[in-house]
Every structure is written in structure tokens, then in C-alpha cells.
Amino acid sequence: MSVFLYQISTTAMAPHFRLLLFSLFLIPSILFLSHSAKADDAEEKLLQGINSYRASINLSVLIENKNADCLAGQIANQFENQPCTNTTGANTVPGTENQFPNFPxxxxxxxxxxxxxxxGVIMPACVPNLDSSLVLSNFTQSQYSENLNSSQFTGVGIAAEEDWIVVVLSTNTSDGSYATATNTNAAGLIHKVGLHFHLLSLLLGLFLMAVMS
Known part of the structure; x- marks a missing residue:
């Protein structure tokens, strides 16, 4: 009798266990993808806004630089979870910018x-919820506008994390090109590892649910 009851109990619990297991994989993946999509949207809109701004003052558009993109992502990660204040980002007093001991x-x-x-130039900005109109003005109507108004810069990398968005400007000279001796696609691949990991987690969850059904 006890064996029979145990079998009934485990059979009844199986659907709940599968649902729990599936949720453990699905929910983090959905949250990550949602966050990633929001950041990507903010980055794309800012690039479009900056290039429209430069076009309005008869400057060439900035071309995406994958290595600058990678560095912007690394810098954005350093600012993650730091609150926006009146002395951070575009409001930082020149000479008091964040210094990262791990910059090398x-x-x-x-x-x-x-x-x-x-x-090159690194320009971080902190904007609650990454409101697109406020993000752009943090660069075009602040101390950063001097860099955007310069024909010296020809390339750009942009990355967002939480309320922070970082713009890295590059030049077409050897001292600011952000060029490397290795394949520049490597930087883009590293930036996408996290996304691939969560997608694999989602697929694994679906596979486990199919096996246990």
C-alpha cells in the first residue's frame, strides 16, 4: 500500500516538478533577453541621434568600431548599479572622472x-530608464558636445547597462584607432557570449521538459 501511495504521489508531483524546472530556466532567460533588447534599442537610438546631430553641423557620421564597442561594454559594466547623481556621467566635473584601477x-x-x-574618448552618462530623448541630450547638450563637434573622431562604440550608457569615440589615426592585431570580430563575439549562454539555458530547459514528459 505504501509503495502504491508513493507512486501516486510522485506521479502527481511530476507535472509540478517539470513546470518548476522549466521556470528555473525560462524566467532568467526572458529577463536577460528583455534587458538586452532594451539596452540594444537605447544604443541604436543614441547612435542614430548622434549621427543626425553631426550631420546637422556638416560633419561625417561616426562608423561603428567593434573594439570601441567592446571597451564601452566593459566600462558600462564598471558603472552598473551605481546611482545617477548630479555629479556623475555628463555632469562630472572635469578632472574628477572615475579612474578604474583595472583599466589595463x-x-x-x-x-x-x-x-x-x-x-580616443570615453563618455559615460547616467539616465534613469535610459529615456531616449534624455540620453541624446546628455551628449549633445553637455560637456561631451565638444567631442561630438570635432572632426577628429570618426568611429564610435556604444554600450548600455542598467541606467548607464557609455560612448567611446575613436579616430582614424594610430593613437586612437582602437585597432588590434587580432581579428576585430573577436570583440563582438566576446560581447555576445552572455546572450548565447542564456539561449542555451532556455533550449536545455525545453529539452529536459520534453524528456520528462
Whole structure:
């Protein structure tokens, strides 16, 4: 009798267990994809806005630089969870910008070195909920506008994390090109590893649910 009851109990629990298991894989993946889509949308809108701004003052548009993109992502990660204040981002007093002790490691992650980044510019901004109109004005109507008004810069990398969005400007000279000796696609691949991991988790959850059904 006890064996029979145990079998009934485990049989009844099986659907609930499968649902729980599936949820453990599905929910984090959905949240990650939603966050990633929001960040991508903010990055795309900012790039369009910056290039429209530059076109309005007769400057060439900025071309996406994959290595600058990678570094922007690394810098954005450093700012993650830091609150927006009146002295952060575009409001930072010149000379008091954040200094990252691990900056050499951030460069190495993107296969960069100080030599070919010294003429580049890193511009972080903090905007609650990454409101697109406010994001753009944080760059075009702040101290950052001086860099956007310069013909010296020809390339750009943009990355967003939480309420932070980082723009990295590059030049077409050796001291600011953000060029590397390795395949520049490597930086883009590294940036996408997290997304691939969550997609694999989702597929694994679906597979486990199919096997246990």
C-alpha cells in the first residue's frame, strides 16, 4: 500500500516538478533577453541621434568600431548599479572622472592597449530608464558636445547597462584607432557570449521538459 501511495504521489508531483524546472530556466532567460533588447534599442537610438546631430553641423557620421564597442561594454559594466547623481556621467566635473584601477585588464579583454587608445574618448552618462530623448541630450547638450563637434573622431562604440550608457569615440589615426592585431570580430563575439549562454539555458530547459514528459 505504501509503495502504491508513493507512486501516486510522485506521479502527481511530476507535472509540478517539470513546470518548476522549466521556470528555473525560462524566467532568467526572458529577463536577460528583455534587458538586452532594451539596452540594444537605447544604443541604436543614441547612435542614430548622434549621427543626425553631426550631420546637422556638416560633419561625417561616426562608423561603428567593434573594439570601441567592446571597451564601452566593459566600462558600462564598471558603472552598473551605481546611482545617477548630479555629479556623475555628463555632469562630472572635469578632472574628477572615475579612474578604474583595472583599466589595463579592460583593455586586454578587448585586445587593446594604451598606445592605440590614447587619443580616443570615453563618455559615460547616467539616465534613469535610459529615456531616449534624455540620453541624446546628455551628449549633445553637455560637456561631451565638444567631442561630438570635432572632426577628429570618426568611429564610435556604444554600450548600455542598467541606467548607464557609455560612448567611446575613436579616430582614424594610430593613437586612437582602437585597432588590434587580432581579428576585430573577436570583440563582438566576446560581447555576445552572455546572450548565447542564456539561449542555451532556455533550449536545455525545453529539452529536459520534453524528456520528462
Amino acid at each position: 585588464q579592460l583593455l586586454a579583454h578587448c585586445h587593446l592597449n594604451v598606445t592605440n587608445t590614447r587619443d
